[in-house]
Every structure is written in C-alpha cells, then in structure tokens.
Amino acid sequence: MNTHNKIALVTGASSGIGEATALRLVKAGYKVYGTSRRGAQAGQAKPFEMLALDVTQDESAEAAVRTLIAREGRIDLLVNNAGFGVAPAGAEESSIAQAQAIFDTNFFGLVRMTRAVLPHMRRQGSGRIINMGSVFGFLPMPYMALYAATKHAVEGYSESLDHELRTRGIRVSVIEPANTNTQFDANLLEPDEKLEAYREARAAVTQKMSEFVEQGDKPSVVADTVLKAALAVNPKLRYTAGPRAGGLQWLRRFMPAGLVDTGIRKNLQLDARALSPSRATVLEK
Numbered sequence: 269m270n271t272h273n274k275i276a277l278v279t280g281a282s283s284g285i286g287e288a289t290a291l292r293l294v295k296a297g298y299k300v301y302g303t304s305r306r307g308a309q310a311g312q313a314k315p316f317e318m319l320a321l322d323v324t325q326d327e328s329a330e331a332a333v334r335t336l337i338a339r340e341g342r343i344d345l346l347v348n349n350a351g352f353g354v355a356p357a358g359a360e361e362s363s364i365a366q367a368q369a370i371f372d373t374n375f376f377g378l379v380r381m382t383r384a385v386l387p388h389m390r391r392q393g394s395g396r397i398i399n400m401g402s403v404f405g406f407l408p409m410p411y412m413a414l415y416a417a418t419k420h421a422v423e424g425y426s427e428s429l430d431h432e433l434r435t436r437g438i439r440v441s442v443i444e445p446a447n448t449n450t451q452f453d454a455n456l457l458e459p460d461e462k463l464e465a466y467r468e469a470r471a472a473v474t475q476k477m478s479e480f481v482e483q484g485d486k487p488s489v490v491a492d493t494v495l496k497a498a499l500a501v502n503p504k505l506r507y508t509a510g511p512r513a514g515g516l517q518w519l520r521r522f523m524p525a526g527l528v529d530t531g532i533r534k535n536l537q538l539d540a541r542a543l544s545p546s547r548a549t550v551l552e553k
C-alpha cells in the first residue's frame with residue numbers, strides 16, 4: 269500500500285508502544301498525529317505533531333479529530349493505543365469506580381475515537397482502525413481481572429466492527445502484544461480497596477509479573493506489527509506481536525483448556541498459596 273500523503277492518528281503517543289508506533293509510521297511515510305493528555309508539550313523533539321486528547325472525554329475525542337480533519341481533510345489510519353492497567357490484585361480489591369475508570373480509557377476511549385473518525389472514513393470509502401489489545405485479551409490471568417476484561421471487550425468490539433465496515437472499505441484489526449518494556453508498569457493504578465486477605469498473593473503475583481516485564485519485548489516489536497496490519501492488502505482481524513505473544517496464542521488455540529488451566533495455576537502457585545504455609549512449602553519443594 270502506498271503511504272504517501274496517508275494521515276494517521278495514534279492515541280497515547282507520548283511514550284511506550286504509542287510513541288514507537290508513531291515513529292514507525294513516520295518512517296514508513298505516513299503523516300502522523302500523536303496524542304497525549306498534555307498536548308503539544310508532550311511532543312517536543314518528536315518528528316510528529318502532538319494533539320491534546322483525553323480519551324475519557326467525549327468532547328476531547330471529537331475536538332482532536334475535528335482539528336486533524338480541519339488540517340488534513342481526511343484520516344486514513346486510527347491506532348487506538350491509549351490505555352493503562354491496575355496493579356496485580358484480587359478482583360474485589362478494585363472499587364466499582366476503579367473498574368469503570370479502566371473501562372473508560374481502555375474500552376470506551378477506543379469507542380469514542382472510533383465514533384469520531386467513522387463518519388470521515390465512511391465519506392472517504394476507506395480507512396483502517398487498529399486497536400491495541402493484549403495477550404490478556406485471549407488468555408486472562410488471575411489478579412488481572414479488570415484489565416483482562418477491558419482487553420476482551422476490545423476483541424469483541426473489533427470483530428463486530430470489522431464485519432460491519434468491510435463493505436464500506438474500512439477494516440479493523442487488533443494487535444495482541446505480550447509484556448512490553450514501556451512506562452506501563454510505572455503507570456499502573458494501585459487497587460483502591462486493598463484487603464488483607466489478598467496481601468500475600470498480591471505480593472507474589474506482582475513479583476512474578478515484574479520478572480515477565482523485565483523479559484519484555486521492545487515497543488518496536490509491537491510498532492512493526494501495527495505497520496504490518498496497516499499495510500496489509502487483506503488485513504487479518506488479529507495480529508500477535510512478536511514470538512512470545514505468538515507462542516501464547518498457539519497455547520490457547522491448540523492446548524486442551526484443562527492443561528492451560530493447570531499450567532497457569534502451577535506457574536503462579538495458586539493452589540499452594542491457598543493452603544497453610546507449612547503445607548505450601550512442602551508442595552513447592
């Protein structure tokens with residue numbers, strides 16, 4: 269696909285995967301607009317322009333797209349990347365307000381942006397929407413329930429949308445990265461209703477997750493996958509990013525569900541932890 273004069277909008281481009289994606293798209297020839305809640309200030313020294321956007325605000329989403337359309341007259345690619353997580357914790361350790369907050373960014377933020385660009389893409393008769401999912405969108409982990417739920421919502425929404433829009437020249441894909449080295453961990457929200465009953469499990473899973481993050485992929489791995497999806501003549505609905513995510517997808521698809529269940533429980537020592545400390549120690553040896 270020819271990227272000359274193609275206009276791309278990447279949400280959450282101030283750091284991590286969004287920034288790497290914006291840079292990759294610039295290199296591939298797109299004219300790129302990134303976004304940050306801090307606006308142009310977050311774009312200093314970046315080779316793409318930065319628009320102010322808070323994806324949790326209807327008016328902010330509409331204003332960012334209005335500005336882009338006023339300048340360029342069209343939008344060819346939307347990458348819905350902005351998102352965050354809640355630090356590993358029991359599902360009941362997050363209040364309803366916190367559950368709604370994570371959905372408001374990770375899911376409804378993407379819905380707001382999609383609704384804002386679609387009238388323009390329909391008018392053009394073309395467009396690509398690429399949504400940032402996660403391996404947790406097909407393989408949910410314990411103590412990550414809310415985050416995994418938002419990414420499952422992204423998967424379902426994207427699949428429906430791709431069916432609806434295909435005959436209008438618009439395609440939708442989901443990118444599924446594994447752990448990636450970004451500011452994601454530094455930006456995790458702490459659960460807002462911590463319970464003593466989960467203290468030990470929370471600490472153990474947090475430790476395990478930190479190990480995964482240290483072995484994480486570079487954001488460029490995800491950025492390359494976004495570009496591949498954007499340029500594909502016949503894009504797939506789902507793209508895992510990098511070999512680790514691909515391996516997890518393979519496990520989910522081909523391993524019997526019972527084995528996957530046992531593997532997760534063993535890896536995170538979920539059953540040993542539910543027992544008394546002395547019995548757990550025996551089991552772990």
Ligand code: NDP
Binds near residue numbers: 279285351401445484
């Ligand atoms: P970062 O924390 O580095 O980047 C998050 C980006 O999202 C920032 O640019 C931030 O911009 C933006 N953002 C957060 N909240 C909002 C909001 N309300 N409105 C607008 N922008 C917002 O994390 P990553 O790069 O790792 O995360 C990017 C995406 O990748 C997320 O959707 C995440 O779920 C997904 N992902 C990450 C993985 C990982 O291991 N890192 C693995 C799988 C998926 P600013 O603060 O400047 O407004």
